[in-house]
Amino acid sequence: MSEETKISILLVEDEENLHEALKLNLELEGYEVTSAFDGVAALDAVKDEYFDLIILDVMLPEMDGISVAETIRLSNNDVPILILSAKKLKCRPCAWFEKRR
Amino acid sequence: MAEDTTRKKLRRATITFWLLLTYVVAAYVWWFISLEQQNEEMRGYKELQLQSEVDSSISPELYSTRYETIEKDYRRNQTKFAGEAVVFLALIFVGAAILYRSVRRQFRLQQQQQNFMMAVTHELKTPIAVARINLETLQKHNLDPEKQKKLIRLTLEETTRLNTLTNNILVSSQLEGGGYHFTNEEIELSDLLEDVLQDFIKRFPDRQFILDVEPEVDVKGDPLLLQILVNNLVENAIKYSPRDKPIIARLYRQDGLVKLELCDEGPGVPDEEKIRIFDKFYRIGNENTRKSQGTGLGLYLCSKIARDHNADISVTNNHPHGSIFAVSFHQ
Numbered sequence: 001m002s003e004e005t006k007i008s009i010l011l012v013e014d015e016e017n018l019h020e021a022l023k024l025n026l027e028l029e030g031y032e033v034t035s036a037f038d039g040v041a042a043l044d045a046v047k048d049e050y051f052d053l054i055i056l057d058v059m060l061p062e063m064d065g066i067s068v069a070e071t072i073r074l075s076n077n078d079v080p081i082l083i084l085s086a087k088k089l090k091c092r093p094c095a096w097f098e099k100r101r
Numbered sequence: 102m103a104e105d106t107t108r109k110k111l112r113r114a115t116i117t118f119w120l121l122l123t124y125v126v127a128a129y130v131w132w133f134i135s136l137e138q139q140n141e142e143m144r145g146y147k148e149l150q151l152q153s154e155v156d157s158s159i160s161p162e163l164y165s166t167r168y169e170t171i172e173k174d175y176r177r178n179q180t181k182f183a184g185e186a187v188v189f190l191a192l193i194f195v196g197a198a199i200l201y202r203s204v205r206r207q208f209r210l211q212q213q214q215q216n217f218m219m220a221v222t223h224e225l226k227t228p229i230a231v232a233r234i235n236l237e238t239l240q241k242h243n244l245d246p247e248k249q250k251k252l253i254r255l256t257l258e259e260t261t262r263l264n265t266l267t268n269n270i271l272v273s274s275q276l277e278g279g280g281y282h283f284t285n286e287e288i289e290l291s292d293l294l295e296d297v298l299q300d301f302i303k304r305f306p307d308r309q310f311i312l313d314v315e316p317e318v319d320v321k322g323d324p325l326l327l328q329i330l331v332n333n334l335v336e337n338a339i340k341y342s343p344r345d346k347p348i349i350a351r352l353y354r355q356d357g358l359v360k361l362e363l364c365d366e367g368p369g370v371p372d373e374e375k376i377r378i379f380d381k382f383y384r385i386g387n388e389n390t391r392k393s394q395g396t397g398l399g400l401y402l403c404s405k406i407a408r409d410h411n412a413d414i415s416v417t418n419n420h421p422h423g424s425i426f427a428v429s430f431h432q
Contacts, residue, residue: 017255021234028242
């Protein structure tokens with residue numbers, strides 16, 4: 001993949017080891033990865049930069065992942081968001097995304 | 102979500118409880134009033150019978166004696182009913198209070214267990230995911246030796262984390278179920294603390310640990326449990342302390358006590374949480390936005406192990422900020 005066509009990904013994950021593992025893999029696959037370790041940092045990054053994809057953890061310090069996703073959508077940003085979670089997700093995120101369809 | 106369901110259930114149980122209690126008390130008061138009315142009716146009936154049987158103008162003494170007996174019966178019954186009412190009401194209220202407290206405790210425990218299950222799922226899945234990703238990366242890509250070493254180190258870190266977690270779960274269940282065989286031997290706590298800290302220094306090379314350990318400090322106890330105690334306290338300090346701030350471990354004798362202290366420069370523990378953090382499954386803050394992960398078992402286990410070793414555990418404020426976890430062993 002050439003530099004110009006590199007897909008940019010915002011990786012939001014507070015578990016440092018998991019963050020490093022995911023980042024290394026994504027970089028090895030040729031993606032450009034920007035790191036954020038909490039919800040507020042993720043929103044700051046989205047304000048400043050364009051991303052092709054956001055990989056977002058749910059359990060985050062400062063602001064949880066679902067609130068981050070809601071805030072991004074409410075600012076009319078349609079960037080695809082891939083939610084990462086060790087928990088079963090039901091109700092709040094799903095209901096919210098259903099509403100937005 | 103589970104928390105919401107538990108809250109709803111608790112609200113429903115509380116409303117049902119108060120409705121039932123109100124009904125029982127109202128029924129009881131009604132029963133007392135009915136008895137009292139019956140008592141009065143009985144007195145009236147007996148008085149009428151007396152008037153028809155004895156003429157007060159002919160035998161005033163007999164009339165007065167029988168009248169007094171009727172009055173005495175009436176008052177005795179009144180006292181009996183009032184006494185029973187007080188005793189029964191007191192019993193109902195005591196029973197209701199016990200029931201209320203036990204139901205609330207049960208719900209709180211249920212909620213904490215749900216939180217624990219959520220936390221433990223996260224705590225188990227994350228290290229497994231990291232280890233798997235790292236191993237898959239090593240298998241799939243031809244990485245330079247430096248990167249390979251790093252991935253192996255990270256994977257080992259995660260397996261240690263899993264080991265600590267499973268140890269905590271197993272030991273707390275064994276200690277509670279009475280299945281743990283406690284050994285009581287002379288242990289050099291200075292050596293144990295230094296060994297545990299050396300292990301952490303290797304695992305976290307970018308962290309700063311300061312050891313202020315008096316040599317040859319002995320305590321009596323179980324070596325595995327004491328190792329878990331120290332391990333959990335250090336893990337806790339690492340979890341909350343900023344990366345660039347040192348973690349201080351102290352061990353010294355003072356006033357016939359052996360004191361072990363772990364000082365961090367993290368956010369500290371609010372005063373109202375200082376006792377509750379040693380409760381089983383207790384975690385500060387909201388599950389989705391808390392700054393650090395955990396199951397709420399680590400500090401609970403520390404306090405249980407401390408108690409089993411005739412020691413007190415407490416947390417105080419560090420200056421300018423952070424916490425000092427202190428364990429004082431009575432000799």
